[in-house]
Each structure stands twice: as C-alpha cells, then as structure tokens.
Amino acid sequence: MLHRPRRNRKNEVVRSQVRETNISVDNLIYPLFVVDGQNVKSEVKSLPGQFRLSLDHLLKEVDECMNLGVKCFDLFPAVDESLKDAMGTYSYSDKNFYLKYIREVKQRFPEAVIMTDVAMDPYSSDGHDGVVKDGKILNDETLEVLGKMSVAQADAGADIIGPSDMMDGRVEYIRDDLDLAGFTDVSIMSYTAKYASAFYGPFRDALGSAPKFGDKKTYQMDPANKTEALIEAELDYAEGADYLMVKPALCYLDIIHMLKENFPIPIAAYNVSGEYAMLKAAAQNGWVDYDRAMPEMLLSIKRAGADVILTYFAKEFAQMVKGK
Numbered sequence: 497m498l499h500r501p502r503r504n505r506k507n508e509v510v511r512s513q514v515r516e517t518n519i520s521v522d523n524l525i526y527p528l529f530v531v532d533g534q535n536v537k538s539e540v541k542s543l544p545g546q547f548r549l550s551l552d553h554l555l556k557e558v559d560e561c562m563n564l565g566v567k568c569f570d571l572f573p574a575v576d577e578s579l580k581d582a583m584g585t586y587s588y589s590d591k592n593f594y595l596k597y598i599r600e601v602k603q604r605f606p607e608a609v610i611m612t613d614v615a616m617d618p619y620s621s622d623g624h625d626g627v628v629k630d631g632k633i634l635n636d637e638t639l640e641v642l643g644k645m646s647v648a649q650a651d652a653g654a655d656i657i658g659p660s661d662m663m664d665g666r667v668e669y670i671r672d673d674l675d676l677a678g679f680t681d682v683s684i685m686s687y688t689a690k691y692a693s694a695f696y697g698p699f700r701d702a703l704g705s706a707p708k709f710g711d712k713k714t715y716q717m718d719p720a721n722k723t724e725a726l727i728e729a730e731l732d733y734a735e736g737a738d739y740l741m742v743k744p745a746l747c748y749l750d751i752i753h754m755l756k757e758n759f760p761i762p763i764a765a766y767n768v769s770g771e772y773a774m775l776k777a778a779a780q781n782g783w784v785d786y787d788r789a790m791p792e793m794l795l796s797i798k799r800a801g802a803d804v805i806l807t808y809f810a811k812e813f814a815q816m817v818k819g820k
C-alpha cells in the first residue's frame with residue numbers, strides 16, 4: 497500500500513501539525529441579554545447558563561470575559577412591554593436603558609468591541625422586526641426606524657451594527673445614515689442569509705419578543721433556499737456591508753460555505769439559541785459528552801467557512817481553552 501492516510505493521524509503531535517482548521521477565542525462573539533434594573537441576573541430557562549443582566553452584572557460579565565480573551569459582545573435588550581409601541585420608538589429614545597448600557601460598557605472597557613442588534617422586534621408591540629400595517633410588515637417605512645436606531649447605537653459607542661431585520665435595502669440605508677451622522681468607522685455586520693427558523697425559540701423567550709401574530713416568513717428566508725442567499729449576499733456586499741452573516745449556523749453550513757467561496761469579505765455565522773439549547777439539554781441528560789461536542793460544533797462552523805462565530809458557548813469555550 498503506497499497510501500496509508502492513517503500515518504498522518506498516528507499521534508497528537510502529527511495530528512496537530514496537519515490540522516486544517518483551528519478555532520480561537522479571537523473568532524468568537526458572545527451574545528448577552530440585558531435588562532433594565534439593578535442587581536438582576538435572571539436565567540433564561542430555555543438557555544441554561546445564559547442570563548438577563550442588569551448593568552452591574554453586565555460589567556462584571558464583560559470583565560470576566562475580557563480576562564478570558566473574549567473581547568467582542570453582541571448585546572440584546574429585554575424591554576418591558578409597557579415601553580413597546582407600533583413604531584418601536586423606545587429603540588432610539590434618550591431614555592433607552594440599552595443605549596445607556598452601551599455607553600457605560602465602552603467607558604469602562606474601551607478595548608471591548610460592542611455589537612448591537614438592529615431590528616424592531618424587542619421594541620415593537622407587534623413583536624415583528626418591522627412596522628406592521630393591516631397584518632403586513634412594511635419594508636420602506638421600517639428603514640427609517642432602523643436608520644434612527646443605528647445612529648442612536650453608534651452614538652452610544654457601538655462598534656459594529658448588526659441589522660437582523662431582513663428588510664430589503666437596509667444596509668445601504670443604514671450606511672448612509674451612519675455616514676451622514678459622522679460614524680464612518682462604525683461597521684455593519686449584516687444578517688445576510690437569515691432563515692425563518694424554529695431555532696430562535698429560546699432567544700424569543702429571553703427577550704419576550706415573539707411575534708404577536710403570524711410568523712416572519714415574509715421577510716426571513718425560506719429554509720429550503722440556497723441560490724436566494726447569493727442574491728441577498730450580492731445586495732449586502734454592494735450596499736457596503738463589512739461582514740456577511742448566515743443564521744442559524746448548524747443547519748446552514750452549506751450556505752456558509754457558499755458565501756465564503758463567493759465573497760471576499762469576512763463571513764460570520766450565528767450559532768443560535770436553539771442550537772445551544774439542544775446541546776445543553778442532551779448534555780444535561782448525559783446523552784452526549786458536552787466537552788467534546790461543543791468545540792466540535794464550533795469547529796464545524798469554522799471549517800464550513802465562517803471567519804467569525806456568534807455563540808452562547810463563547811465564554812465556556814474560552815474557559816475550556818484556558819483550562820479553567
């Protein structure tokens with residue numbers, strides 16, 4: 497036998513020499529849920545190990561993560577129902593606690609990179625990502641709200657704006673608004689191929705942001721479609737996105753791979769709440785070995801072509817790497 501591929505697997509030194517993919521904490525973004533108040537740290541039932549944090553706990557969490565090497569955070573606000581309205585006006589209000597938290601984190605940790613979420617759902621009394629009229633989600637009317645929200649977040653100190661709403665034309669609209677307001681250095685990580693997925697369930701529990709009627713299928717993509725992701729990616733790239741994101745990650749590795757092959761900018765993947773919950777549940781039952789399965793999941797997303805991974809596993813991965 498001339499070829500014995502097993503020779504390159506014979507011990508760990510050789511295996512690490514020839515390993516094609518490595519994953520580092522540098523590639524990870526840690527999503528965190530925040531809530532108004534003081535001394536609040538309430539666990540999200542369907543996301544064991546993930547919490548809604550008030551500012552004091554948020555600062556502590558960021559500090560711990562920074563020490564572990566996790567330096568980029570995507571913040572999501574859980575907003576009180578009484579502050580929600582049809583136009584999501586709280587999203588850019590001076591009184592918005594989320595904007596205040598961003599300011600505080602950036603002040604305390606200037607070297608932390610803060611990503612924010614742009615979509616109306618946490619602020620909308622309809623629970624949709626856009627403006628609703630007669631049961632329909634309006635595209636162009638929503639852009640105006642998204643633009644204002646983006647500028648308010650950039651003004652608070654956000655480094656990366658993450659439009660997760662799937663309205664057409666929003667990347668260009670937001671880019672224009674940011675530039676006009678002088679935020680030319682603020683990046684846009686566009687949720688480019690965001691699918692109408694069942695795997696967002698625990699996230700909507702965390703924020704109480706589930707749609708009050710219907711579903712998100714008229715704006716989020718059909719899980720059956722692949723070519724359509726190319727159309728979305730071409731638009732976002734042309735409109736000035738700095739990163740293209742695929743979401744969810746694990747059921748959509750083919751999409752990650754395709755975008756990586758076709759576009760010259762960094763590809764991000766969102767390892768979503770339902771994916772985290774599935775593994776946590778199986779591990780709690782003793783059905784899979786968490787310590788092996790978790791890094792294997794992250795590795796598969798990286799191997800598919802993601803440069804950056806948003807994942808609730810970020811902190812535990814960093815702890816694992818550091819042997820803590």
Ligand code: PBG
Pocket residue numbers: 613615617625660661695696697698699700767768769770
């Ligand atoms: C809101 C938003 C969602 C997620 C990120 N931003 C939910 C949705 O579109 O309903 C999901 C993240 C996750 O499940 O971890 N636009």
